[in-house]
Amino acid sequence: MLDVLTDTVFSFLPALICWSAFKKFGGTPIVGFVIGLMLVSPLLPNAYEVADASSNVEAVMAFGFIPITGYQGSVLTALVIGYLGSKLEIATRKVMPQALDMMFSPFVVIAVMLITALLILGPILHLVENGLVYVVEAFIHVPFGIGGLVIGFIYPLAVMTGMHHLFITIETALLGSTGFNPLITICAMYGFANAAVCFAISTRAKKSHVKVIGTSAGVTQLLGVSEPGLFGITLRYGTRPLAAMLAGSAIGGAVLSMLGIQANSYGLAVILSPLMYIYDPYQLITYIAVGVLTFILTFIITY
Structure with missing residues (x-):
């Protein structure tokens, strides 16, 4: 019960960060929350298990060279995706016909940002974040x-x-x-x-x-x-x-x-x-x- 109390927030941390970023930068918070949940979807290899050599869990390799994993505990990826997603939503709603806005604007934002997160920015930012953590720990x-x-x-x-x-x-x-x-x-x-x-x-x-x-x-x-x-x-x-x-x-x-x-x-x-x-x-x-x-x-x- 104590583990549930203390660990749940960090298990879904990207969802909370995406939600907060969307709210801060003018997007719809629930759209950000959904994107953040997708970053830690159970359908993706768990980042902690991938990092554990004894788990035998490996990243899914897209196109043979892009590693796809969940982003459990990742802050930078969720923050950047939240910022870009909120700006994309604002731009999309400006050009989307009002009759289609409610249905298609969230779908476009979620689909584009998920692809961007998993195939482009996520792997890059994950390396940057790991490097930052390593440098700070080493310096301390x-x-x-x-x-x-x-x-x-x-x-x-x-x-x-x-x-x-x-x-x-x-x-x-x-x-x-x-x-x-x-x-x-x-x-x-x-x-x-x-x-x-x-x-x-x-x-x-x-x-x-x-x-x-x-x-x-x-x-x-x-x-x-x-x-x-x-x-x-x-x-x-x-x-x-x-x-x-x-x-x-x-x-x-x-x-x-x-x-x-x-x-x-x-x-x-x-x-x-x-x-x-x-x-x-x-x-x-x-x-x-x-x-x-x-x-x-x-x-x-x-x-």
């Missing part, structure tokens, strides 16, 4: 925690520019391919460090309104919303609080990388994030310890 596991140090330093800067949303795609690909998410483990140290900066400035402040804002932003950060603390406190008081936060995030990321800590989910921040590690006592205890130490170290440096 660079010896001496160097990869974790760099990612822990870069992630807060990505949040400042709004680029951190790109990390979600990589995290989802990691979860779909490996079942684990070491990236969010490293990035999560930003939350501990940013909260520590807010509380340290609040403690040192002499003006009552700064104390209130600092405490409020720190509590908000502990609950997973970082922008009030980042823009209202950390960046507001010069480069030293920012430097302290970047240092805490980078050091915490490096330590977690060296210790091999990795989540088995994503989306939970700071005080709720330990829930992503309850699958293993070592993972849970180590993550909490490093997170608390990152908070303490950053608080002391900032103070």
Whole structure:
């Protein structure tokens, strides 16, 4: 029952991503959902079984050289197909006679995008996605925690520019391919460090309104919303609080990388994030310890 609870979403992940992409880019969400379901149809060889050498399941070779498999756990393929499909639907409905629109427009979109996904873009994007996962995993596991140090330093800067949303795609690909998410483990140290900066400035402040804002932003950060603390406190008081936060995030990321800590989910921040590690006592205890130490170290440096 727990497997059903935790694994079902990832089994049909492309369908959810296609649905979301169609909704975002102006298409009909249910059409995107159907296309996404086709990407993981049981009529196709299961991607996980194809990747498992002991399963004896092989991809279907179209024209002798194009491998056709399901796209279980694939994010990039579903996202691109969802975007292109929504644009194709909009264009098709503009030229389709109104009397035929309801019947033929969805059929044209579904048929064209399925062929495009299985025979053209899917195999190419699947290779790109696997390569991206491989590179990120390899970088995270660079010896001496160097990869974790760099990612822990870069992630807060990505949040400042709004680029951190790109990390979600990589995290989802990691979860779909490996079942684990070491990236969010490293990035999560930003939350501990940013909260520590807010509380340290609040403690040192002499003006009552700064104390209130600092405490409020720190509590908000502990609950997973970082922008009030980042823009209202950390960046507001010069480069030293920012430097302290970047240092805490980078050091915490490096330590977690060296210790091999990795989540088995994503989306939970700071005080709720330990829930992503309850699958293993070592993972849970180590993550909490490093997170608390990152908070303490950053608080002391900032103070």
